[in-house]
Amino acid sequence: MTDDRIKDSEGPIPARQEYTENVETQPGEITTDSHPDAGMRIYGSGKPVRLFVAGLHGEEWKDTTELLKNIKPSETGTLALIPLVDRGKYVSTLSPDYYSGPGKKILRAIEALKPEIYIELHSYSSQNFEKLAGKNRLELIGVPAYSILKDGVLLGSVSPWIRRKYFPKEALCLSFELQKGSVESRKFTAKMLAILKEIQSRDEFIEFMKKEFPAQAKKAIEDYRRFYGEI
Numbered sequence: 095m096t097d098d099r100i101k102d103s104e105g106p107i108p109a110r111q112e113y114t115e116n117v118e119t120q121p122g123e124i125t126t127d128s129h130p131d132a133g134m135r136i137y138g139s140g141k142p143v144r145l146f147v148a149g150l151h152g153e154e155w156k157d158t159t160e161l162l163k164n165i166k167p168s169e170t171g172t173l174a175l176i177p178l179v180d181r182g183k184y185v186s187t188l189s190p191d192y193y194s195g196p197g198k199k200i201l202r203a204i205e206a207l208k209p210e211i212y213i214e215l216h217s218y219s220s221q222n223f224e225k226l227a228g229k230n231r232l233e234l235i236g237v238p239a240y241s242i243l244k245d246g247v248l249l250g251s252v253s254p255w256i257r258r259k260y261f262p263k264e265a266l267c268l269s270f271e272l273q274k275g276s277v278e279s280r281k282f283t284a285k286m287l288a289i290l291k292e293i294q295s296r297d298e299f300i301e302f303m304k305k306e307f308p309a310q311a312k313k314a315i316e317d318y319r320r321f322y323g324e325i
């Protein structure tokens with residue numbers, strides 16, 4: 095079993111004020127990027143290359159980071175994990191500043207690994223449910239609404255800022271939104287991750303979804319077509 099933990103190639107980023115603001119800290123807790131979960135770990139080798147990231151902004155790490163820490167290595171191909179991207183100030187991944195700022199290490203990982211399968215884990219507060227899964231998300235926010243999967247877990251694509259520029263259209267790019275504080279959400283996401291870490295291609299995932307979640311698969315494919323013009 096391989097456990098090639100690699101350190102962030104540029105080393106820990108020096109502490110900056112914005113990383114320590116708005117973060118609840120325990121005595122002795124590290125609040126910067128030098129946190130042990132902030133590095134990338136890579137299991138296995140070869141194709142397909144899968145990159146899973148969690149804790150992308152604000153306090154979302156509290157509901158998502160543990161899921162990537164507990165994941166078992168894939169039986170085939172490569173599994174790269176960044177359990178904690180950033181826990182500083184909340185910047186939306188729909189903002190052009192996210193991937194060049196707090197999410198920079200995601201871009202570096204995508205450029206280095208060229209993953210065929212890319213998964214982001216996010217969390218949401220129940221008051222934002224309508225904003226994420228409501229029918230008028232496309233009108234209001236400019237991106238398709240999330241599909242409601244199960245146990246409060248929502249499924250959508252990733253920010254157009256990286257989808258279009260960094261991935262070929264055959265890549266599988268998914269974003270899961272877990273309901274904040276929900277044990278059911280976490281358990282269901284863990285099951286989905288166990289499947290996704292063995293998935294070989296986007297088409298294999300589409301087949302899985304058609305069988306297990308036909309309505310959501312239909313919506314996701316339609317949204318994708320409408321948004322990107324093809325699949």
Ligand SMILES: [Zn+2]
Pocket residue numbers: 150151154215216217
């Ligand atoms: Zn998020």
